[in-house]
Amino acid sequence: MKPTAAPSADAALALIKPEVRAQIAYTLEAPPAPRKLNQNESPFDAPEVVKEAVIRAAWGEPWNRYPPFTPRELVERLAARHRWLASGVLVGNGSNELIQATLAVTVGAGTPVVTPAPTFSLYRLLVAVYGGRHVPVSLTPDFQFDVDALVRAARDTRAPLVVVNSPNNPTGTPFPDGAVARLLAETGALIVMDEAYQDFGGPTAVPLLTDHARLVVLRTFSKAMSLAGLRFGYALAHPAVAAEIAKARLPYNVNRVTLAAAHAALDAADLLAERTRAVRRSRELLERRLSGIPGLRAFPSAANFVLIRCVARPAAEVFHRLVEEYGILVRDAALSALLA
């Protein structure tokens, strides 16, 4: 006999916050395809040396024991990598967990949160879950950041938080040199720089940490480090700010195998950096080839993906023909924008 649920969930749903019920869940349904480009992942699996090191380490770990509360050695290596303080490094189950924790400790009922738009749709969804008010600031028609408008929006709404993805998903746009410093100088907000794609290009805000406590920089091993499947990310912030964000992060959030994988990826940093350079060269080649195709426009990208505008044919048609005729799965950003 198949189980069935209670006939009505109305009374239960009435207990869910209305702002949550109004949201569409983050989702991604996509057909399998031999050339999978739709999630901005690395095209390379983790190097064999990384997999071997992780499997060797995993075998010897006590799986019945919680991971260390603070993985000190890893935190110190990440700190050294960015010349920052170990007490200002937080590790997470992907950098998404640290976006979530940062929003959780700053956003309550009605809190304005400024982000460029379009951008990674998770920011908007989480702001809504915490009862905040998303203040989107449109990119220019050429998908460049409008720094003046961001400053104005943050000042006008007195937003305690501005979240910028640089390079930006899905446009590939880097936040320009000096723009983070401007946000810090001209607004009173906590500036969260999500640098998930920064290994592929564009400036980094990390050096500003030394002089600015109102800055949180998020990094991930899901892109250039080929570890999207193992989930590892981290935040860099002033130690006092990191200690507050940590309160909304779950204890034992990064499992033992992923901790080993992060170590192994750091050990293989040179090899991974060479692959990152190869991705950048491919991107440049792709941009040149795309720019020679009539009927579409490719926008310059600092990330590991390229946004195109379909002029001659509808985007949905291009999307479907690419996957059906060529086995190339891309992301339909026109569709994503509806959610963003």
Place this chain on the structure above:
Amino acid sequence: MKPTAAPSADAALALIKPEVRAQIAYTLEAPPAPRKLNQNESPFDAPEVVKEAVIRAAWGEPWNRYPPFTPRELVERLAARHRWLASGVLVGNGSNELIQATLAVTVGAGTPVVTPAPTFSLYRLLVAVYGGRHVPVSLTPDFQFDVDALVRAARDTRAPLVVVNSPNNPTGTPFPDGAVARLLAETGALIVMDEAYQDFGGPTAVPLLTDHARLVVLRTFSKAMSLAGLRFGYALAHPAVAAEIAKARLPYNVNRVTLAAAHAALDAADLLAERTRAVRRSRELLERRLSGIPGLRAFPSAANFVLIRCVARPAAEVFHRLVEEYGILVRDAALSALLA
């Protein structure tokens, strides 16, 4: 040169919600010890067959690719295990992530949340992060649940949420037969039953799911399944409620290796169940031995740990002598209670 942080973080800290700043972070600092009992873990490492299966699977996985958005096969196996609907199963990075998500979609500024006290301190911390108001309902002096008082507190405060850990950490008390049905009948709240330790004893609320949409049951593989180090838990709920909770859960929250480990643990369910029976037999032996020791009182437990009250000597002294003279690390629940 050692990096240094900006001289003052005051302006940044002013942007953190005051209710968050008032909280003490969840933490656990403990000395290493050969007999580690302080985290209620399984004393057995994951079976070799589990480790072997996971390592075999891990090697073949594309680590550069995000895990599946919904791991359908695993969700269906978990549903079958509990005779529940696959659409009413949510997987998480430990069951803590699903506690967090459930609170996030129900708790806003001032929302009352009823829990017994003392209990797992994470509930109180997360309620505070989301701006809610924790309503603790004391256990009886013998550490039994006071179901009348829970019902009264939920009704008096019109709390949309009651969270009960059964068996309860740190007391080992099972929520009595019929008590969940009473909470459902006599309050209008969503009842969250955290059954992390239920494999070791006490009733389960799972059969009530069929008739009650206001019920969420949380389960974990961190205890009886020996996988605390890999982080896996899940929630069972009405599909409509599960869909709302999913909005606060991060996409790709369970990594590829942990998904493989959950499958392997389900494959080894018989072996793990035999180990669970062995833990129960050890608990009964321990309780008998403890009850023969003058100067302390052992409380009956349905979990994989036993709470004792130190009568003759201070608890802190017993804690320190156990670890220093015998290498036995326990949890000082008197200290935890300060945080709870």
